Amino acid sequence: xxxxxxxxxxxxxxxxxxxxxxxxxxxxxxxxxxxxxxxxxxxxxxxxxxxxxxxxxxxxxxxxxxxxxxxxxxxxxxxxxxxxxxxxxxxxxxxxxxxxxxxxxxxxxxxxxxxxxxxxxxxxxxxxxxxxxxxxxxxxxxxxxxxxxxxxxxxxxxxxxxxxxxxxxxxxxxxxxxxxxxxxxxxxxxxxxxxxxxxxxxxxxxxxxxxxxxxxxxxxxxxxxxxxxxxxxxxxxxxxxxxxx
Amino acid sequence: xxxxxxxxxxxxxxxxxxxxxxxxxxxxxxxxxxxxxxxxxxxxxxxxxxxxxxxxxxxxxxxxxxxxxxxxxxxxxxxxxxxxxxxxxxxxxxxxxxxxxxxxxxxxxxxxxxxxxxxxxxxxxxxxxxxxxxxxxxxxxxxxxxxxxxxxxxxxxxxxxxxxxxxxxxxxxxxxxxxxxxxxxxxxxxxxxxxxxxxxxxxxxxxxxxxxxxxxxxxxxxxxxxxxxxxxxxxxxxxxxxxxx
DNA sequence: CTCCTCTTTTCCGTATGGTGGAAACCAAGT
DNA sequence: ACTTGGTTTCCACCATACGGAAAAGAGGAG
Numbered sequence: 001x002x003x004x005x006x007x008x009x010x011x012x013x014x015x016x017x018x019x020x021x022x023x024x025x026x027x028x029x030x031x032x033x034x035x036x037x038x039x040x041x042x043x044x045x046x047x048x049x050x051x052x053x054x055x056x057x058x059x060x061x062x063x064x065x066x067x068x069x070x071x072x073x074x075x076x077x078x079x080x081x082x083x084x085x086x087x088x089x090x091x092x093x094x095x096x097x098x099x100x101x102x103x104x105x106x107x108x109x110x111x112x113x114x115x116x117x118x119x120x121x122x123x124x125x126x127x128x129x130x131x132x133x134x135x136x137x138x139x140x141x142x143x144x145x146x147x148x149x150x151x152x153x154x155x156x157x158x159x160x161x162x163x164x165x166x167x168x169x170x171x172x173x174x175x176x177x178x179x180x181x182x183x184x185x186x187x188x189x190x191x192x193x194x195x196x197x198x199x200x201x202x203x204x205x206x207x208x209x210x211x212x213x214x215x216x217x218x219x220x221x222x223x224x225x226x227x228x229x230x231x232x233x234x235x236x237x238x239x240x241x242x243x244x245x
Numbered sequence: 246x247x248x249x250x251x252x253x254x255x256x257x258x259x260x261x262x263x264x265x266x267x268x269x270x271x272x273x274x275x276x277x278x279x280x281x282x283x284x285x286x287x288x289x290x291x292x293x294x295x296x297x298x299x300x301x302x303x304x305x306x307x308x309x310x311x312x313x314x315x316x317x318x319x320x321x322x323x324x325x326x327x328x329x330x331x332x333x334x335x336x337x338x339x340x341x342x343x344x345x346x347x348x349x350x351x352x353x354x355x356x357x358x359x360x361x362x363x364x365x366x367x368x369x370x371x372x373x374x375x376x377x378x379x380x381x382x383x384x385x386x387x388x389x390x391x392x393x394x395x396x397x398x399x400x401x402x403x404x405x406x407x408x409x410x411x412x413x414x415x416x417x418x419x420x421x422x423x424x425x426x427x428x429x430x431x432x433x434x435x436x437x438x439x440x441x442x443x444x445x446x447x448x449x450x451x452x453x454x455x456x457x458x459x460x461x462x463x464x465x466x467x468x469x470x471x472x473x474x475x476x477x478x479x480x481x482x483x484x485x486x487x488x489x490x
Numbered sequence: 491c492t493c494c495t496c497t498t499t500t501c502c503g504t505a506t507g508g509t510g511g512a513a514a515c516c517a518a519g520t
Numbered sequence: 521a522c523t524t525g526g527t528t529t530c531c532a533c534c535a536t537a538c539g540g541a542a543a544a545g546a547g548g549a550g
Contacts, residue, residue, distance in 0.1 A: 006292035007536065008508065009257045013296035020320035023352050028526060037510045042528065047251035051258035061517095061527050065321035073318030075265035076310035107268055252507065253537070273497060282539045287499065306498050306546095 011036065012044050016053060016065065024057045024064040082198070082207055083115045085240035090117040090209065093233045097226055099213030103198070103237070104140035105206065106149040107132065111141040119213060133187070136170060137163050139195035140208035142181035146172040147197050147205035160189050180227040181208075185215055192218040194226045196234035201242035209234045256281065257289050261298060261310065269302045269309040327443070327452055328360045330485035335362040335454065338478045342471055344458030348443070348482070349385035350451065351394040352377065356386040364458060378432070381415060382408050384440035385453035387426035391417040392442050392450035405434050425472040426453075430460055437463040439471045441479035446487035454479045 011034055018033055019025055025033075031041035045063055048054040052068025082103065090101040099119040104111040110132035135141030136156045144150040156165040162185045164170055175181040180196040187193075195210035211230055212218070218226065256279055263278055264270055276286035290308055293299040297313025327348065335346040339362040348360040355377035380386030381401045389395040401410040407430045409415055420426040425441040432438075440455035456475055457463070463471065 005536090006253055006257075006288055008251055008253050009289060009292040010296065012251070012254045012257065013293070013298060016317055020317050023320075023350065026526075027528085038527075039511080039529080040509060043251055043508080044254060047254040048258070051255065053258060065317060067321070069314065069321045070318045072261055072265050072310060073315045075268075076312070076314045105268065250507090271497075272499085283498075284500080284540080285538060288537075 008044065011040075012048055015041070015044055015048060016069070019054060019063060019065045024062050026062050030063075081241050082237075086115050086198070086207075086209065086237045087117070089233050089237050089240070090115060093117075093209070093211060093229065094119050096229055097211045097213075099211045099218055099226075101209065101211050101233075102140065103207055103209050104133070104138075104144070104195075106144045109135070109150065109153060111135050111138055111144055111150070111208065113140075114207075119211075134159070136165075136167070137183060137187040138210070139181045139183045139193035139212070140210045142170060142172070142175055142183065143195045143197050143208035143210075144205065145170065146175035146181060149205045149207075159187050160185055162186050162189075178227070180231050182223050182227065184220060190215050192220070192223075194218070194223055194230050196227070196230040198234050198241070199238040199243040203243060206241075207237075209237060253289065256285075257293055260286070260289055260293060261314070264299060264308060264310045269307050271307050275308075327482075327486055331360050331443070331452075331454065331482045332362070334478050334482050334485070335360060338362075338454070338456060338474065339364050341474055342456045342458075344456045344463055344471075346454065346456050346478075347385065348452055348454050349378070349383075349389070349440075351389045354380070354395065354398060356380050356383055356389055356395070356453065358385075359452075364456075379404070381410075381412070382428060382432040383455070384426045384428045384438035384457070385455045387415060387417070387420055387428065388440045388442050388453035388455075389450065390415065391420035391426060394450045394452075404432050405430055407431050407434075423472070424476050427468050427472065429465060435460050437465070437468075439463070439468055439475050441472070441475040443479050443486075444483040444488040448488060451486075452482075454482060 014034055015030055018030060027038055027042050027045065030045070031038040034041060045054060049056070049063070049066070052066050052071075054063050055066040056062065057064050082105070086103045090103065094101045094117040097119070101117045101119070102113045103115040104113045106112075111134075112132045133141060134157060135145050135150050135153060137159050141150065145152060152167055156167060157163070158165050164186060180194060182192065182194045184192050191212060192215045193210050193212035195208045197205040198207040198209055200206040209230060211226055259279055260275055263275060272283055272287050272290065275290070276283040279286060290299060294301070294308070294311070297311050297316075299308050300311035301307065302309050327350070331348045335348065339346045342364070344364040346362045346364070347358045349356040349358045351357075356379075357377045378386060379402060380390050380395050380398060382404050386395065390397060397412055401412060402408070403410050409431060425439060427437065427439045429437050436457060437460045438455050438457035440453045442450040443452040443454055445451040454475060456471055
């Protein structure tokens with residue numbers, strides 16, 4: 001843990017905080033509050049302005065927070081929103097399907113779980129949250145691959161004898177057509193899963209919600225039924241985070 | 246207009262943008278993308294973390310945007326929200342009262358107008374938006390003084406023979422009791438106004454909405470009626486920006 | 491359990507980027 | 521037209537931020 005000592009970055013952040021508090025400020029006032037020279041304050045404001053984090057008010061020499069801050073915050077809260085808004089839906093889905101439900105987002109070429117609700121009959125205490133999973137061997141991953149939220153990996157590693165290691169056999173087009181994906185003992189023997197796409201406000205797929213359980217309960221015959229349930233659940237999560245189509 | 250040349254601030258902002266785009270990143274990846282040394286990236290992240298704009302993800306060495314960005318954005322959008330959300334209400338109030346309606350926020354010891362809707366019978370083409378007005382001589386200003394959104398100025402300047410220049414005679418307690426304020430030819434001869442307080446999500450008064458017009462139309466006898474209308478309008482604006490009490 | 495690989499984190503000498511100061515420029519008020 | 525106070529520009533200097541080396545840590549393979 002560092003002590004945060006980059007003087008001009010510290011000062012720039014202090015300027016942002018002052019502007020958040022005051023609404024708008026003049027160069028002179030900011031300089032006085034920061035105890036720096038007016039030319040220093042002016043230069044720091046220039047850098048923040050160039051980066052979109054501040055902008056000039058109508059009248060000369062007065063600054064306020066810029067829309068760049070709102071854009072950054074939008075990105076910061078998007079995943080907070082997703083985890084928060086999806087929780088209630090995951091709880092219901094876990095009860096309805098009877099298995100563990102997860103929400104995964106694309107990150108560094110992997111599917112990373114950000115939310116989990118354990119199924120009522122869950123045997124395993126396994127917590128998937130924070131864990132990255134191989135996209136080609138998980139139902140969530142296949143969804144993210146199919147809908148363009150993840151790029152196809154160069155190598156598809158084998159985890160079980162049933163793992164698909166040929167990209168052409170992943171069936172991504174069929175997943176797009178059907179609207180949900182599944183795996184049958186491809187990540188772990190005895191583990192099946194079904195996932196559906198979660199869309200953001202612009203319609204792009206930003207996450208996947210999945211149900212997973214032992215193959216003797218989540219049988220291949222049961223996949224279509226569970227697929228429809230997850231698709232409806234995914235749609236509801238999408239609406240909760242701002243997708244209205 | 247400066248060229249934004251503060252290298253470490255520029256780099257810090259670039260880090261924020263990368264994190265907004267990627268969701269989370271490692272030190273090594275940020276360094277590569279910024280084309281700086283890993284120790285440089287690490288130090289900049291430390292400064293941003295100290296300022297609350299980034300935080301570490303669960304796993305070691307991975308960073309994401311922090312809640313400080315959301316707090317800054319909250320401040321940035323609050324006034325955008327106010328101007329946007331109040332517009333529809335101001336339009337209706339202007340029609341209902343028949344006079345020009347303004348919304349003012351406290352800034353640097355003044356009441357500053359951020360939104361205006363001209364009344365149907367407005368004679369003057371005067372645009373108040375962006376203009377700061379003396380708090381003690383305007384109805385909006387008196388509201389902001391009464392409810393603690395503005396401090397009492399040291400000197401109360403006289404604008405007309407009717408301007409109140411003794412702070413004790415402003416009647417701030419009565420304004421709090423009654424819930425609205427008025428001026429009668431205190432800023433300009435022949436100009437009267439009525440204002441009511443707009444509250445933010447935490448209940449604090451963050452703005453005032455006012456109706457102003459010529460004293461032969463906005464007569465003293467008409468002030469109570471208009472006061473009630475403005476109070477209802479202010480409550481509606483408050484609810485639109487998140488006040489639910 | 492050991493070793494390897496890669497990343498994170500720390501430390502430090504150096505040079506360059508950021509500083510304060512002086513001054514030019516600008517806007518508002520009298 | 522002049523004054524006042526703030527904004528903005530320019531520049532020499534030095535203190536801070538840099539990159540590099542290395543220590544520490546984590547994860548994976550054998």
